[in-house]
Amino acid sequence: MSVLTVLIVVLGAIFLVVGAWYVLTRKDLLVATIASSIISLILSVFFLILQAPDVALTEATVGVALTTIIFVVTIRNTKRMEE
Amino acid sequence: MKKIIIILLLAVIGYFLADIFFEIPFGEDSMVVSKEYLDKSPNDLHVANTVTSIVVNFRGFDTLGEVTVLFLASTAIGSILFRRRKVHTKLNPQRNAPHASRIVQISAKILFPLIVLLGAYVFIHGHLTPGGGFQGGVIIATGYLLLLVTYRKFSVSHSSLTWIEAIAGVTFAGIGVLGLILGKDFLENFLPVGTINNLFSGGIIGIIYVAVGFKVASELTGILDTMLSIKVDSEENEQN
Numbered sequence: 001m002s003v004l005t006v007l008i009v010v011l012g013a014i015f016l017v018v019g020a021w022y023v024l025t026r027k028d029l030l031v032a033t034i035a036s037s038i039i040s041l042i043l044s045v046f047f048l049i050l051q052a053p054d055v056a057l058t059e060a061t062v063g064v065a066l067t068t069i070i071f072v073v074t075i076r077n078t079k080r081m082e083e
Numbered sequence: 084m085k086k087i088i089i090i091l092l093l094a095v096i097g098y099f100l101a102d103i104f105f106e107i108p109f110g111e112d113s114m115v116v117s118k119e120y121l122d123k124s125p126n127d128l129h130v131a132n133t134v135t136s137i138v139v140n141f142r143g144f145d146t147l148g149e150v151t152v153l154f155l156a157s158t159a160i161g162s163i164l165f166r167r168r169k170v171h172t173k174l175n176p177q178r179n180a181p182h183a184s185r186i187v188q189i190s191a192k193i194l195f196p197l198i199v200l201l202g203a204y205v206f207i208h209g210h211l212t213p214g215g216g217f218q219g220g221v222i223i224a225t226g227y228l229l230l231l232v233t234y235r236k237f238s239v240s241h242s243s244l245t246w247i248e249a250i251a252g253v254t255f256a257g258i259g260v261l262g263l264i265l266g267k268d269f270l271e272n273f274l275p276v277g278t279i280n281n282l283f284s285g286g287i288i289g290i291i292y293v294a295v296g297f298k299v300a301s302e303l304t305g306i307l308d309t310m311l312s313i314k315v316d317s318e319e320n321e322q323n
Contacts, residue, residue, distance in 0.1 A: 053213035054134050057205070061221040066303065069228060073310045 005049060012042045027082045029075050037068040129276040130285040135210045139288045143270030147255060149217075150295060154252065157302040164309045165241070183233045191233040198226035206296030210285040216292040220299025227304045231311050239308050244301040251298035258287055258294075 040063030206219025
C-alpha cells in the first residue's frame with residue numbers, strides 16, 4: 001500500500017462517518033439524500049482499493065445514480081422537510 | 084422462580100453453543116469449494132473473470148432468481164404508478180417546468196451515446212473484465228436517465244421496453260432449457276469454450292450476459308420513466 005492509498009482510506013473513512021452522522025441528523029431530506037450519494041461514491045472507491053471492481057461498479061451506478069434519483073423524485077412528490 | 088428457569092435455560096444453550104464452537108478447527112483452511120472454482124474456471128471453462136463464471140456457470144440458477152426478483156419489482160412499480168401515455172402528452176407537468184440550460188442539453192446529447200457504449204462494453208466483456216450484465220444494464224439506464232431529466236419532452240415507449248424485456252428473459256431461460264435438451268444440467272455450459280481471454284470464449288456466459296444486460300436496462304429505464312412522470316396524478320387530483 002502506497003502513502004496515497006493510506007491517505008485516501010483515512011480521509012474516506014472520516015468522510016464516511018461524518019456523512020453518515022449528517023444523513024441521520026438532517027431534517028432536510030434532499031440534503032440527506034445527496035450526502036448518502038456521496039457516501040456511496042466513497043464506498044465505491046473503497047471497494048476499488050480492496051480489489052473488488054465488480055462491486056465498485058455496482059455501487060457506483062446503483063448507489064450514486066439510481067437510488068439518489070428515485071429518492072429525489074419521491075421527495076419532490078411528497079415533503080422535503082422531515083417533521 | 085421464573086428468573087432461575089431462564090438462567091438455567093440460557094446456561095444449557097450456552098453450554099451447547101460453546102461445545103460446538105470449540106469443535107471448529109481454528110486457522111485451518113476448510114474452504115474446498117473456492118479452490119474448485121479458482122481451479123476450474125480458467126482451466127476447464129476458459130473464463131478469465133472468475134466472479135462471472137461463479138455467478139453464471141456454477142450458480143446460474145441464483146442469477147435467474149435475481150433477474151426474476153428485479154422483474155417482479157419493476158412490474159409492481161409499473162402496475163402501481165404507470166398511467167397511459169395519452170394522459171401524459173396532454174397534461175405532462177414537466178412541459179411547463181423550466182427547461183434545462185443549453186449547456187446541459189448539448190452535453191447530454193454528447194454524453195448519451197458514450198454512456199450507452201460503456202454499458203454495452205461492460206456487459207459484452209462480462210467474462211473478460213470486471214462487470215457484467217447487471218452493471219452494464221444499470222449504466223445504460225443511467226444514460227436514459229440523463230435524457231429523461233434533461234429533455235422534458237423525451238419519453239420512452241413502454242411497449243417496446245416490454246418486448247425487449249420479454250425476449251431477453253425468454254433467451255435466458257431458453258438457454259437453460261436448451262442445456263437440458265442437449266443432455267446437460269439446467270444452465271450448464273454446452274457451447275465450445277474457445278481460447279481464454281478471447282471475446283468468443285466461456286461458452287454460454289456471453290449470451291446470458293447480453294440477455295441480462297438488455298433485461299436490466301429496459302426494466303430500470305421503465306421504472307425511471309414511470310417515476311419521473313407521476314406528478315401528473317397529484318396535479319390532476321389537486322384540480323379535481
